[in-house]
Amino acid sequence: MNKNVTFTRRNVLKRITVGAAVVGWSTASGEWAVAGADTTGVARLPRLDGTLVTDPAVLTRFSHDFGHLVTESPWAVLRPGSVGDIVEMVRYARINGLTIAVNGQGGNGADDLESHSNYGQAAVPGGISIDAKSLSTIHSIGANSAWVDTGVTWAQLIDATLPRGLMPPSHTDYQHLSIGGTLSVGGVGGQVQKYGLQVDTVSEIEIVTGRGYVVRASARENADLFNAALAGGGQVGIITKARVRLVAAPARAALFSLYYDDPAVYFADQEKLLRDGRFDYQAGGPVRNAEDTAWRYLIDVVAYHDGTPPDRAALLAGLRDDRASATFDDLPFRDWVFRLDAIEQAAKEGGFWDQPHPWLSLVLPRSTVAEFTRQVMAELTSADLGVGFSFLYPFLTSKLTKPLFKVPDEPVVYLFDLLRLPFPDDPGVAGMLAQNRRFYDLAVSLGGTRYLIGAIPDMTPREWRGHFGGDWFRLVAAKRAYDPDHVLTPGQGFFG
Template sequence: MRSSSTPITRRSILGGMAAATVIGWSTSHQAWARESDSFAHTAASLPALDGTLETSAGVTSTFNHDFGHMVTGACWAVLRPGSVQDIVKMVNYARANRLKIAMNGRGGQNGDEESHSCYGQAQVPQGGIAIDARGLTKIVRIGSSSAVVEAGVTWAQLTDAALARGLTPPALTDYLHLSIGGTLSVGGIGSTVARYGLQIDTVKSIDIVTGNGDLITASPSCHADLFNTALGGGGQVGIIVRAEVALIPAPPKMTVFTLYYNDVTAFLADSEKLMAEKRFEGQVGEIARTPDNSGWWYKLEGQAYWKGNTAPNRTALLTGLHDERASATIEDLSFREAVFRTDGDEAWLKENDFWGQPKPWLSLFVPASKAKAMADLLTAELNGDDLGAGFLLYYPYPTSKLTRPLSVQPSEPTAYLCDVLRFPAPGADIARMLDQNRRLYDKAVALGAKRYLVGAIPNMTSADWRTHFGARWKVLVAAKRRYDPAGILTPGQGFFG
């Protein structure tokens, strides 16, 4: 008899081999049954698949952790889809057998692919089915203004394919080796948010398998309620399998201006001035440790695109700012070098044993009127050990640029991304950092902040989530009831308890 690690394929399901392994889920025994099991007759037969369903511990164990390495799941089966129809079939199977199911983005590169959620958001409980997004990695079409891609394609793959045609996605995350379907489920933020919003704001349509097992094409004009609750909705109404995303002409080069400030008020004022004047195509900011690690200072990065062979006017771009000019750096990079810069950071973090450690990140949207208060709170609360080899992003954007309803924002015209991206050293007190995250989150909410779904905030209750979504909570609940009434999709978000 074949071992239980043998994939379940169309051939074995249909009896092409006499000694099939797992044949289906037994609800009465709460277990995946093999032909040799005494309770095999109680198992619901699996559908024929173009891909495989794998149940060996060697496979499932790699889906029971994520990038955060703080929450351990209990996935018992992994679907490696050979087609979108495999996902349709297994969603229907999961619903009929009361199993949970979730897409796992498998971000990363060089053999270290894993879910890039930080706190178990993409995990499933015992018996549940994880879908390997790497089974859907086709770039279907690249046109003059958009690309159609399957959900497992990474932004790195799409960026390289688009650059070959002189194009780029307008909104890119800082780290590009993330699945497109995964970031569209949470938002996707990067340096051009002040111009183009989140990645979900650049999507023209999606193909999505709902919790009812229906494959639907949704857009702003067709099934708009599904479109608007799938994008940034944490995987609660369906599994995104394909998307059409916008493309724009790519510049050949980028000049990166890095400015430093000792005074937080000057840093915030210049950050908002540059955003309002749209001097730079991309803009980010950071609250950073000083070079001697004795305290904090503030870093502002402006990204100016070249027009053909014409470099940006450096003098004009820096006029009227109040940075510590002697510390400023200016660098000319090819566009690809610029957008793939974090690959070098990744390599360093891996070489120095930070990448695989637990990472209790905290991601917030803070109203601009409270930006100084939040910055002061962070610099008083955190120290160098709290960040480790990580960093604390802090930069403004107009909230009007974020158009999808479930990317809930502070009720002000301008907000700040506050992203505490910790990479602690081995042996760090992670429990203390999680408690710190919860304390900072509660204080931020009192200031009018909202959270970004990727972070690690312990003990979130349904009441906390209702407060977060505010008036849009009813929209999410109504969509959940309509498109996933059995509640089988992406339970790790914990929105509903």
């Protein structure tokens, strides 16, 4: 996909009449036909339980994503009243040569819903965007799992399960993301070393394929579709429901922040903690020192408990951090899970939230992570992050079960994130994108891969084929079987 194509408000207004009901698509003119207009040759819309919206203000909102780097407007937004609406509109898009994709519309509150995709990955220029928020029901919560619409956010599911003493086992650090959105890419967080990715905690899905059929899929039923849909970038279907595993939730979280000046010692202690599994959450990464003159390394770890604080000395035994710099805290579990809400609010108040976010997310082999880190941190400055932050922490590939979440072929790999929040009007955003590309190329040369989120310029189909490796043919076969006309999710650009 050409990232330079922009569908402007003026372009969109040429195709609709404000306030008029859309009745269908004209393949001859490439425009939506509205009530009262000549409908000769117009493919009439199916009867919908929800609505198809062409209001310019709505289209403008759905033309942006969280990265604020690509603006590509759909020509309509489907607000489905049922899964049947998605079926009908996928079939309609397929017949009429349109594209269609889900937009997660997460966010912390009713007034700030937004896409949390990055770099146009959920964009459908000139196509139909599905507002996932229109289907966001938690259908059931049992002792071991919940059956939910994928427009539900993880925050909503957590708040529904915590009163029952339960929680989804694997969390991203920010909870106000749609379940369907993270399942389409993987869902990484500091509990991956115990439970795997969020896709690894899902046992069953309901999905509308690119052919326009509703299918149930699991590891035992339609397994090829199940494995292609989870972490597959939305290429084979629109996940409408998911069965998410639940585990017992703790009452409190004991937090430990440990600092290192020697990266070799940092890596050794990260891997010690990974091996013995003494903590329930394990993350960390580079941070600037107090003088902003050099990088230090932070291990963030958390031990869950039910009210009796854990033995601090036992948990920290054998670690070689700068103990004088260490900090400790103990929070109610919900406060810990939603810890980024205050950071989000501060970023909004400071004008950072709506700035471009050239994020980068990579996975490095353990064997080369030290060399990657040496080269990257020699170049990276605090200005390259703004008020954002970076992650660099290990996890076990044995915990991963979905083939399309690609990682290096080693037992231990490292997640590397640059979650940049540049200063308002920072003129260096183009340089950050170029830096992302250099860091990605370096990672690939050292045996690394990328996470599907993030902004890496000029990815080619050949590079995507290299990314998926031997599983490229699995993805191609699933695409041919379930979305042969390439109706779904063009923004990822896997196929050009």
